[in-house]
Amino acid sequence: MYSGFEADLPESRAERVAMLEGIMISAATGGSHADPNYALLRTEFLNDPEIRDRLPHFVRKYRSLDAFWPYIKGERGTYAERRQVISEAFMPLIDYLEAPQRNPGDTRVSEALSEFSAAGVNEAWARALSRRSADPKGAITAARTLLETVCKHVLDDLGKTYSDKEDLPKLYGIVAKELNLAPNQHVEEPIKAILGGAMNLVNGLGTLRNRFSDSHGRGGKAPVKPSARHAALAVNMAGGLAAFIVETHKERS
Template structure:
């Protein structure tokens, strides 16, 4: 019996779990055949994913059938790990591309009309994704802020580099809008603007830090939850709206 609560919701994490189960099976570990069979059925039901699965996953329905294959393919654990990991590269690359591109595009498209309504539209889409795809929602939140800050810098005639990260872009936009803490003397205003800058810095690194799959020491990598996504999305939406409103006010004057 498979406990579905042990299976991650994100497709790329499910694929990584299957890869780990197969590696365990091939290197003397304690694999979970029931989870492998469950994941295989789910993947085989998706025509796109099925075509990108390793041949041995499509061929072998369970780990007992897989073992003779991998045993004959390579004699050492290191070679077996390399064979299995290499076979999943194409599928994982596809999933990473699928998960990132739509998020970036949704923010850019909605902000063709650069106003509070455009921000709200992206904000709503990100909120809708926070439960089913927390990482995607966080990506939208970050991209929303990047899109808004770049648009402001473009409109104000300021230059920036494609290599500039979100904190640097926000800092530049804040300065041209007179929103940098150093541009104010009132302590309450400085505190609010400084807090906004800190939050933006956090959003700029949140997704990468939480989804880092290269942790050391055998610890399970931390994954963003819906509450992390809600915090990032709501923060990004509020700050993006504030930036757009400030820009529109200056433009009106």
């Protein structure tokens, strides 16, 4: 049972997580930074092993709304953008609590990326998940962004330099070589085939993104519009590869 301010907390964990999300959105968009339920809910979720690693990284990092404010203020300039960042970061956790068996693959990837705890990675994954059905083209773009972000963070951890102009296939090629994931670094045919498939996925994701984009002229021909199934394939495969990169990096480190 709760007492004081705690008496107003919802019963279900999903509703309490949604309440925490609302508190943070309010604080990021001109509202109060003194809501006592922030610390209460944060402590509860950090002590819940099923939820702790699925929390947005900024919840785990910032003990108070006052501490959170400089981060979100610097992250996005407008209220709408801040609201989107926070909502997308919370969405995988809320989806998990509302339907934990719906997408077991999503949970596996979320766990791996949460352990990485690198700025931008969890947000990119949350954005890809949130757009998978409603905005297929945006989901494909987010899937590509996820892999690019993971590759850059791994290279940063390894102290390897790269150019901002490097595209995804180039970035992944450098990471694969550093993590011993390049096909030509192995002699076993099954392993080479799997790692070659990962290379093909990276190249194909870039091609798929360009194919579906409306930013490339096609001589008057209307651009191809991806469906939810295309987006689901791109997001699921990109998420699986991102988790594999993170876990390989963690093991080798």
